[in-house]
Amino acid sequence: MMNHKRKTLAIALSLMGGIGYAQMAHADDTDSSALQRVDVIGSHIKRLKSEKATEVTTVKVEDLTKQGLSTVEQVVNALAANQSNIGATSSVGASTGGAAFANLRGLGRQYTLVLLDGRRVSLHPFDGYAADLNAIPLTAIERVDVLPDGATAIYGSDAIGGVINFITKKTSQGLSLGGDFLTPQRSGGNEKNLNISYGYGNLGKDGFNIYADASYHKTDKIMASQRDFASAITAASKPSSNSYPGNYDVDLRDQPISPSSAYPNCPAPTVAKGGVCKTYPSTMIGIQPEVETWSGFAKATMRLGENHDLSISYNITRNKNMTIAAPTPTGGDVMLPSGTQGIVTPTGGATLTPFLRTMPLGNRLTQAVNVQQKLQFNLEGQLAGWDYRTGAGYAQTYATEELVSGFTGINEVKNAYLNNQISLVTGLATDPNVWNQIGIRGHLDDGTYNIASADFSMSKEVMALPAGPLAVAFGGEARHEYLEHNFNYSISKDALGPGMLQSLNTKGSRSVSALFAEADIPIIKHLDGKVAARFDHYNDVGNSFSPQFSLRYELSPQVLLRTSASTGFRAPALLDMYQPNQSQLTGDYYIDPLSCPSMADSCPSQQRYIKVGGNTKLQPEKSSSLSMGIVLEPVKNITASADLWWVMVKHQVNTLSEAVLFDGSHNSLLYYDASNGGNLTGTAITQNMGNTSSSGVDLDFRWAFPKTAIGDFSAELSGTYLAKSVYQLEEGGNYYTNLGQYVATQTQPTFRWQHNLTLNWHRGSWSGLLSQNYKSGYTDQNSGAFASTNHMVKPYSTWNMSGSYELNKHLTLTAGVRNLFDQLPPWSNQQYLFQGNYDARFADQVGRAYFAKFNYKM
Numbered sequence: 001m002m003n004h005k006r007k008t009l010a011i012a013l014s015l016m017g018g019i020g021y022a023q024m025a026h027a028d029d030t031d032s033s034a035l036q037r038v039d040v041i042g043s044h045i046k047r048l049k050s051e052k053a054t055e056v057t058t059v060k061v062e063d064l065t066k067q068g069l070s071t072v073e074q075v076v077n078a079l080a081a082n083q084s085n086i087g088a089t090s091s092v093g094a095s096t097g098g099a100a101f102a103n104l105r106g107l108g109r110q111y112t113l114v115l116l117d118g119r120r121v122s123l124h125p126f127d128g129y130a131a132d133l134n135a136i137p138l139t140a141i142e143r144v145d146v147l148p149d150g151a152t153a154i155y156g157s158d159a160i161g162g163v164i165n166f167i168t169k170k171t172s173q174g175l176s177l178g179g180d181f182l183t184p185q186r187s188g189g190n191e192k193n194l195n196i197s198y199g200y201g202n203l204g205k206d207g208f209n210i211y212a213d214a215s216y217h218k219t220d221k222i223m224a225s226q227r228d229f230a231s232a233i234t235a236a237s238k239p240s241s242n243s244y245p246g247n248y249d250v251d252l253r254d255q256p257i258s259p260s261s262a263y264p265n266c267p268a269p270t271v272a273k274g275g276v277c278k279t280y281p282s283t284m285i286g287i288q289p290e291v292e293t294w295s296g297f298a299k300a301t302m303r304l305g306e307n308h309d310l311s312i313s314y315n316i317t318r319n320k321n322m323t324i325a326a327p328t329p330t331g332g333d334v335m336l337p338s339g340t341q342g343i344v345t346p347t348g349g350a351t352l353t354p355f356l357r358t359m360p361l362g363n364r365l366t367q368a369v370n371v372q373q374k375l376q377f378n379l380e381g382q383l384a385g386w387d388y389r390t391g392a393g394y395a396q397t398y399a400t401e402e403l404v405s406g407f408t409g410i411n412e413v414k415n416a417y418l419n420n421q422i423s424l425v426t427g428l429a430t431d432p433n434v435w436n437q438i439g440i441r442g443h444l445d446d447g448t449y450n451i452a453s454a455d456f457s458m459s460k461e462v463m464a465l466p467a468g469p470l471a472v473a474f475g476g477e478a479r480h481e482y483l484e485h486n487f488n489y490s491i492s493k494d495a496l497g498p499g500m501l502q503s504l505n506t507k508g509s510r511s512v513s514a515l516f517a518e519a520d521i522p523i524i525k526h527l528d529g530k531v532a533a534r535f536d537h538y539n540d541v542g543n544s545f546s547p548q549f550s551l552r553y554e555l556s557p558q559v560l561l562r563t564s565a566s567t568g569f570r571a572p573a574l575l576d577m578y579q580p581n582q583s584q585l586t587g588d589y590y591i592d593p594l595s596c597p598s599m600a601d602s603c604p605s606q607q608r609y610i611k612v613g614g615n616t617k618l619q620p621e622k623s624s625s626l627s628m629g630i631v632l633e634p635v636k637n638i639t640a641s642a643d644l645w646w647v648m649v650k651h652q653v654n655t656l657s658e659a660v661l662f663d664g665s666h667n668s669l670l671y672y673d674a675s676n677g678g679n680l681t682g683t684a685i686t687q688n689m690g691n692t693s694s695s696g697v698d699l700d701f702r703w704a705f706p707k708t709a710i711g712d713f714s715a716e717l718s719g720t721y722l723a724k725s726v727y728q729l730e731e732g733g734n735y736y737t738n739l740g741q742y743v744a745t746q747t748q749p750t751f752r753w754q755h756n757l758t759l760n761w762h763r764g765s766w767s768g769l770l771s772q773n774y775k776s777g778y779t780d781q782n783s784g785a786f787a788s789t790n791h792m793v794k795p796y797s798t799w800n801m802s803g804s805y806e807l808n809k810h811l812t813l814t815a816g817v818r819n820l821f822d823q824l825p826p827w828s829n830q831q832y833l834f835q836g837n838y839d840a841r842f843a844d845q846v847g848r849a850y851f852a853k854f855n856y857k858m
Contacts, residue, residue: 039118039389041145041165042154044473045459048389057146057700057718062140063758066769068802068818068851070180070217071293072136072191073100078773079103080718080756081148081698085748085841088219088291091323092832095445095498097368097399098321099124099132103164104148106725106750107647111161111570113151117317120456122373122395125485128575130158134319135372135397139195139215140176140297142169148720150625150647150699153532153548156331156477156514160568160623160649164316166248168313168352171301172199180853185822186220189288189846203303204449212298213646221324222288222494222845226768228836229824230845231283237836238589239278241606242329244269245290246356246427247277248630249301249341250345255604256355258329270604277630279326279357282836286324286363287845294318308381316373317810325364325834327406330499330681331355332606334413341417341424351770354417356427360435364406364497367466370399383422391455400446400497407440409494410501445487445503453479459518467520482509483574499585502675509537510571526554536569540577540666541620543676544569560631562643568625572618572653576686581795583673583681588831590662592680594672599664609673619688623649627696637704646695652727655684657747660729668742686849690728697721698757711763719755741779742793747832748841749778765806769816772799774841781830794826796843802851814853822848 039057057079060730062170063532064075073087091098101109101124114121114131124132148162155163175198182191199211224230241247243266247256254351256276266277269284274855295317302310336352338345344353344419348658376393416422421434457475463469485506492500516534523529531547550564588607596603629643654825661669661682673681705713725739738746755775761768780791802816 006298006302019549028836029268030165033761035240036127040395041118041163042147042149042151043520043532044154044457044475044516045471046414047522057148058144059144061141061143061159063769065180065801065853066804066814066816067771068182068816068849070182070191071645071738072133072137072138072141072166075138075144076100076102076133076315078756079144079146080261080720080754081146083750083754084109084652087288087322089287089835089840089845091289091321092287092840093325095123095126095368095401096321097126097132097370097401098132098291098323099127099370101127101130102133102164104146104164105645105647105696105720106722107161107649107692107694109157110573111649113155113163115155115161115163115165117313117376118165119391119393120185120395120451120453120479121308122372122397122449122451123481123483123573124370124397125399125449126401126445128449128483128485128573128579132370132372134293135294135317137215137297137315137317138164138196139214139295140168140315140537141214143167147515149564149627149645149751149777150548150566150568150623152546152570152623154516154518156536156546156618157544157571157620158568160570160621160647161352167296168299169211171196171201171203171209172213173202174199175858178853178855180851181820182849182851183296184463184846184849185826186226186847188220189849190220191218191849191851192514193217195200197574198566200496203309207303207845210298210300211290212296214296215294217291217293219291221286221290221322222282223324224285224287224490226844227287227847230835232837233280233283234827234837236342236831237280237282238831239271239273240329240357241276241355241619242279242283242357242358243277243332243355244327244357244427245270246330246354246424246711248343248355249353250343251351261595279330280836281326281357282834284326284363287835287840289324290322293353297461304381307383308379309379312380313376313378314374316371319370319372321368321370322404322557323366323368325366325406325497326357327361328358328364329355330496333410333496333501333646334417335678336417336424339469343424343632352424354422354424354427354728355412356422358406358408358413358435358438360429360432361408361439362406365404366498367402367452368399368684372397380528386458386460388456388458391456393452395451395453397449398446399448400686401444403439403441403444403491403495405499406439408438409440409491409496411441411494413496428459439490441490443488444491444498445485445500447483447485447506447694450482450721451479453477457516458738467525468658470522471520473518476511476513477516480511481574483507483578485575502583504580504582504608504629506575506579508574510574510615512571513537523551523604528552530564534706536571538571538620539573541544541618541629544571544620549852555600557646557746558633561629562631563628564626564781566625568623570613570621570623570649570811572620572686573613575654576618579614579683579686581611581614583611586610586658586662588658593662593664594680608658608662610661611673611681611683612655612683613685615686618653618686620650621649621651621653621688623647631765637706637749638702641699643698644695645698646693648691648693650691651688652690652692654684654689656682656729658682658684659747688731690731690733692727693724694722694726694750695724697723711761711766712782714760716758716760717755719753721753725750740776742781742830748839749834751842752776759783766803767805768801768803770799772797777826780828781832791829793828793839796823796826798823798844810857812855816851818849818851819844819847 098133195215197213374395459473461469548566825838
């Protein structure tokens, strides 16, 4: 009876979250009743599917899609341990290429390793730090395994904050058709999805299986004008002196002049404010981009003899992201000589600056296309009593950016003024055709990130100890990474708006090799230990050794204790090392602390420039991690866990944030760049900076209620509480925190508490789901008109509800509501994104939306 209870606890733990648990085995079509050894995330040792509980949370994609989630970005954002802050909405007005990234425990996207079937995917070339979640073919994914703990000893660099492993279907048979449609209660933001898959062959009976999956997904844009909360003019709304008709500045005073005698009433959409005509660009943008995704996945598996499976897989995803920003501002980049159109400056120098927004050209439309693909060969099975796995693969991400319309260039605008085609006094064109002449469009930049890799691992229970079998694993990995980012200089050095006037091409590569070993050691009855170690060699930054130790103790049939400790490392990204020095526009507006040292609110503010660049002398970051947890099964069908964790990262590779550069305390890093029109520029070269440290607790609770006449009910709660999130800006410097607050030294807050709550019901062919996603509130950015206040951004909670009906063995229908109670984004004063009045990284601009899904299997 005691052994049965212990086994029940182990199986129960493998069905719940915590800081970890073993992957569920997927019994293939050979023999569904056989116990099969499977790969476990966070380990190279294969185990029986019901043998042990280890450290992973597993989520079935099917369960998340029933909440109305239809993209990998949405799926990852539904994880309680994830604090993503860069996604599709972040691309509005920014050159992110529409990428979306994971960010476990709020440590940063560069510390979360994303895997596909246990192997790396390529990074996004515009970012260079992390894998784009858009590269994952959602319809081919069966489940997501999440290890929110340091795993460098297993997987190497980038796994300091944890690992997210997307698992594709092992095999598939027959034809399957599926689709869904989502329509918001308000206009804009419709979503539609269609997928088809077909598989042939029974791996056990026929010795082979071949299947392919293809899908199409489209999300429509949402304009600020379609959401009252985004288009409202508030005290926090940022007016721009770039208007139409325009203003001009004399002698770089950052005090634009509006010749009001020429137009005493500022025509819409400009407004009279502060003695000049101004615009509110946040009211003219698309707050959600238009996104279109095509993806395909194919896999062929052949059984060789009785113990070996040879497979080849290929996946490709094409993601197109179309963003809409306000018409182009010209102020700060176009410099005119004194005497232009009869206006003479007091100094007589070339210091006339027009502040014109090119309304006749319309909004700026930018199209980013990312194509991610991966080819993988695998051979796995048993050889001489050893479980082995080996493979070779090639992954590539290719991204491009195009200026579609609404853009102009420095030279085009300057010549139009000098040729009197645009009036510096009125800002109006003398000939309407002039706008067709000064508009520019075309290819802006492109980039590629390639990873060629090969790996092997072997594991076996090598001997019997008094407390159980001793299992070991060893293996190695080799890979080559290549990054290239190229600009079309004929456009990038001239185009106003993208902020790439001085951007230069980047190219870099590295080779990595690694050896690793692991042992599961039964110490005494009910006490197991694990030791893992990995040695990595980088040809550009040297060597790193990463050990990991963990213990698991069954105190009783109802109580399990576990703890782990590890060290890790993260190699500097190729972009950190090889990016040339170049200037980029800031995301926010800043006062010039050199010309206005008082930094008073009356001082003019505008976008500035930052000089960024790589550093080949960077050293790897080093980390330490510790966790302690308890798992309880007090009564049948109830399991709960709590895991305390702590992470410290030393010598963090980073740059000073733009807010810190221009806050008046780093004036030695500021200068007027003559090569950039005399604009104020801050130096932010990549360097090894201070430490960052976070700690918190992961909580998980699951309850399967007693069966009732009206059906079976269950409840699941998964939450993460951050107790500490601190960082230094320089070695030995002061510690700062963005925990529950938006601070000037960071571009986003971290949330003290996040949770996901799901209530399930099932009866016969019917099932239902009600889920909640919750984020705690935080202290706002509080800049500009709110600099002296402590405005609190309210907690944000959304509920999703759906019902499903299995009409027969072939057809399943689902209908539901996303954001059931129409929770609109809480008001925020953030000035980092182009969206105004809320933070689009953390809240849903769609509002209540209705969705329907179907899936048909032949």
